[in-house]
Amino acid sequence: MPGTPSLPPGRTQRLRSQEQAAPGCDGFHTARDLRNAGRFRFWMILAAVAYVASTAALRWRESIPEISPAVQWILVGAALLCAVAALHRYLLFLRAADELLRRIQLEALGLGFAAGVVVAVLYPLAEGLGAPPVGERAIAVVMLLAWAAGSWLATRRFSDGA
């Protein structure tokens, strides 16, 4: 074995402190991944809250006249901005992610996208045969569920089961 692998003391110390500070280092996430995933989750939650608030405001705008159209627009705009921010955060997370984690996420996204396309293209045929109609949001739900399932499957495939 030519040469024993070693790091400078300062670097080793820094690595040790990172290890202590990042329990996720033992799994699929590095400390950076956990940080980025946390930021993504924050914006996702904010987007979900803004979406629920704007949906409620639009649904009951007839019965709650004090909510002016300007406020409704602000609520919808806030939901949109939060969703865009969450998307941006997800891209940053994906770009900086540990390479195995990125592979898992890309496989999951591929499955989610494919499932969405299959449902969007094929379900109208079933509707023509009498299947109950579903809205466009159902496609988004299918994509999200397939993404989650793909993420679970890929994680299981690469995991050591520890």
Place this chain on the structure above:
Amino acid sequence: MARHTAILGRRMRNRLRVLRAESGWSQADLALRLGVSRQTVNAIETGRYDPSLPLAFAIARLFGLAIEQVFDPGDERVPALTG
């Protein structure tokens, strides 16, 4: 073309587990040194995942070896990539 696919689709063998054991490191230790997750190290060691080229070079450099001393494509014949 089918020959290329057969070679490129094959998982590489590697000596990572042996090298790590010789250094007395856990998978988590090695993962920290490489800046990847422990599961990435485990997946490479068990042959479930082939690392990217930068990571493969980082692994070889960490152990003071050439990349082909750590990773073995499992086929000595190099395919002609032209045509």
